[in-house]
Amino acid sequence: MGSRAKGGGQDRYRPEFEWDEHNEEKLLLRHNVSALEAEQCFANPHTARRHGDDLLMLGVTDEGRMLFLVYEQKPGGVVRVYSAREMTDKERRTYRRHAR
Amino acid sequence: MSSDRRDSLLDADWSTAWDTLPEAPALVPRPKTAQITLRVPASLLARIKTVAAARSLPYHALARSWLVDGLRNVREPEPAGVASDEPQAEQLNIKLDQEVLDHLKVRANELRRPYHRLAREWIETALGREEESLGIDASPRRPPIKDLMVLLLHTPGKDGTAVRGTTRLQKLLFVIEQKLAAESTSFYAFNYGPFNEEVNDAAHALRLAGFLSGAEPTGAGPPSFAEMMATAVERSGPRDEVDVEEYALNERGHAAAERLRQSSHAYEQLYAYVRSLREEWDTPDLIDRVYETYPKYTERSLIRHKVTKRLDSRRSHDL
Numbered sequence: 001m002g003s004r005a006k007g008g009g010q011d012r013y014r015p016e017f018e019w020d021e022h023n024e025e026k027l028l029l030r031h032n033v034s035a036l037e038a039e040q041c042f043a044n045p046h047t048a049r050r051h052g053d054d055l056l057m058l059g060v061t062d063e064g065r066m067l068f069l070v071y072e073q074k075p076g077g078v079v080r081v082y083s084a085r086e087m088t089d090k091e092r093r094t095y096r097r098h099a100r
Numbered sequence: 101m102s103s104d105r106r107d108s109l110l111d112a113d114w115s116t117a118w119d120t121l122p123e124a125p126a127l128v129p130r131p132k133t134a135q136i137t138l139r140v141p142a143s144l145l146a147r148i149k150t151v152a153a154a155r156s157l158p159y160h161a162l163a164r165s166w167l168v169d170g171l172r173n174v175r176e177p178e179p180a181g182v183a184s185d186e187p188q189a190e191q192l193n194i195k196l197d198q199e200v201l202d203h204l205k206v207r208a209n210e211l212r213r214p215y216h217r218l219a220r221e222w223i224e225t226a227l228g229r230e231e232e233s234l235g236i237d238a239s240p241r242r243p244p245i246k247d248l249m250v251l252l253l254h255t256p257g258k259d260g261t262a263v264r265g266t267t268r269l270q271k272l273l274f275v276i277e278q279k280l281a282a283e284s285t286s287f288y289a290f291n292y293g294p295f296n297e298e299v300n301d302a303a304h305a306l307r308l309a310g311f312l313s314g315a316e317p318t319g320a321g322p323p324s325f326a327e328m329m330a331t332a333v334e335r336s337g338p339r340d341e342v343d344v345e346e347y348a349l350n351e352r353g354h355a356a357a358e359r360l361r362q363s364s365h366a367y368e369q370l371y372a373y374v375r376s377l378r379e380e381w382d383t384p385d386l387i388d389r390v391y392e393t394y395p396k397y398t399e400r401s402l403i404r405h406k407v408t409k410r411l412d413s414r415r416s417h418d419l
Contacts, residue, residue, distance in 0.1 A: 016130035021139065024214035025362060026103075036209035048124035049114075054106060055124045056114060070109050077128020082106040090115035098118065 014043050015073075018080045026083075033084040037061040041069055042079065047098035058087060058095040066092055134201045136167075138220050139188035139363075148192070148223070151230045163223050164194045170222030171203050188363060192223075217365060243370065245286070246302040247360060248276055250311070251367075253349045254357035255375040257382045262348035267292055268382075269347050270299050271390050275381050276374055278394065287397065293390060294397035303347060311353030314346065388414075 019035050027033045041059025048057040057069040068091055070083040087095060145159075152159035196204075208215035230236075252272060253261055263269045274287045274294040287294040306312050349357060361371040381389065391398045391407045398404050 014130050015127040016134070019216065020137075021214045021216040022359075022363070024216060028212060028214065029362075032212075034205075034209040034212065035215055036205040039205070042127060047118070049118060049121035050124050051109070051117075051121055054109060056109070056121070057124070058114075058118075068110070068114065070106050073125055073127075079127070082103065083110050085110045088113045088115065090113055091118075094115040094118045 014039070015077055015079045018074065018078050023080075023082065027081070031083070031085050033065075033067060035081075037063075037065060037067065038069060038081045038084055041067055045099040047095060047100070058091055058099065060095070060099075066095060130198065132198060133195060134198050135193055135195050136201060136204075136216065136219060138192045138194070138216055138223075140190050140192050140220060141188055142190050144224060144227070145190040145192060147227055147231065147236075150236060151227060151234060154234050154236065155230075160192075160194055163192060164196065166223045166226035167194060167196075167204070167219050168200060169226060170219075171200065171207060194219075221365070243280065244302075245273060245277075245296065245298040246305060247367075247370075248273055248280075248374065249299070249302050249306065249347075250349070250353070250357045250360055251371050251374045252276065252378060253312075253347060254354060254361065254371070255378045257378055260348070261354075262346050263382075264346050265344040266300070266303075266347075268386060269303070270295055271386055272378065272382060273299055274394075274397070275390065276377050279377060280373075289397045289400045291400060291402050293387070293401050294394060306349075306353065309356075311349055311356055313348045313350040313353075 017035070017039055024035050027035070027038065040061045041057060044060050044062070046057050046059035048055060050056075053072075055071050055073060057071060058066070059069060060066050066087040067084050068087050069081055071079055071081045073079055148163055149159045152162045155162065204219060205215050208218045211218065249269070252269075253263060255261065257263065263272060270287075271293065274285075274296070277285055277287065286298055287296040289295075303312065361367055383389070388407055388411055391401070391404070392411055398407070401407070
């Protein structure tokens with residue numbers, strides 16, 4: 001991923017997302033993370049890893065919330081976010097080392 | 101992979117493992133246009149199509165224009181009414197520019213609400229205004245009995261969530277339906293007061309779907325006289341003298357009920373309303389209260405004289 005300005009949100013860096021009301025609401029109710037905030041993590045500096053079939057991301061929202069996300073990248077590159085929470089302190093340090 | 105499995109990934113701290121994991125694949129840039137897929141009740145889609153036909157416009161384009169109007173007018177949509185609720189069995193696909201979709205997500209983020217719900221409620225609010233201006237009647241429709249039953253059996257009663265007896269189940273659903281949409285009730289006067297075969301059909305369907313605990317009762321249909329009497333005298337007699345069917349959701353049923361409850365703002369409201377009605381009506385004297393409040397539905401009842409006698413006795417005692 002190339003570097004980009006925080007909150008830049010240029011289309012060339014933003015994937016297509018797949019949401020439905022159920023997973024949107026789950027993120028909001030359980031973790032107080034909105035679809036927009038999850039998407040902002042992809043547009044802002046982040047670091048992402050594969051863990052088995054799952055993809056994991058440490059990213060930051062436009063407002064500076066530091067989030068850990070579990071997502072999937074479907075054929076064609078469509079991203080579906082399944083879960084999110086605030087980063088732990090250790091993950092914040094990992095984020096600062098790896099994010100670009 | 102299940103949702104629970106993915107959720108469990110949140111429990112770990114990934115800082116140590118991060119360096120050992122392979123890089124995730126690169127992101128693919130999004131296309132210029134987007135689409136939002138809204139789950140909507142069949143009746144809502146039908147209403148949109150009716151208004152679109154009256155305006156001689158394609159209904160997708162009309163729904164998109166209402167959504168864009170909702171974004172321009174910075175106001176919250178009116179929450180969907182309880183009485184107009186039903187399962188979101190249809191899809192409404194609306195093509196949008198990415199900028200419009202981004203704007204919708206920003207607004208939903210400010211309101212801390214799912215953007216799909218915000219879009220649907222904006223459309224529903226605009227639809228109501230259009231119907232009014234066109235003079236189209238869109239009377240509220242009652243939710244399906246099966247949904248009401250699932251929500252009822254998910255609410256806490258005095259002795260747990262189960263409902264004891266077909267008669268009690270029939271009467272509770274009758275009261276709920278009367279409160280929601282009395283003008284379109286599907287109950288009618290029968291041998292033991294208000295009755296609706298849809299209740300038994302819905303219970304059978306839920307059992308087949310694996311949502312109810314216990315086995316299918318023998319002789320599905322209207323309650324037996326013995327069961328009716330058992331329910332009718334429950335307030336004064338011992339509960340276990342007559343074998344009465346118990347209706348209870350199992351774990352799977354409660355999970356389905358919870359999904360239904362959380363499926364929309366309107367269903368959350370509906371659940372809260374059903375719960376309050378159960379608290380008010382699921383009492384030992386339910387039968388007496390139904391006979392007293394809805395006499396029209398007891399005209400054919402085989403036990404009407406017994407209940408009437410008991411009610412008269414209570415009234416004279418109160419005097």
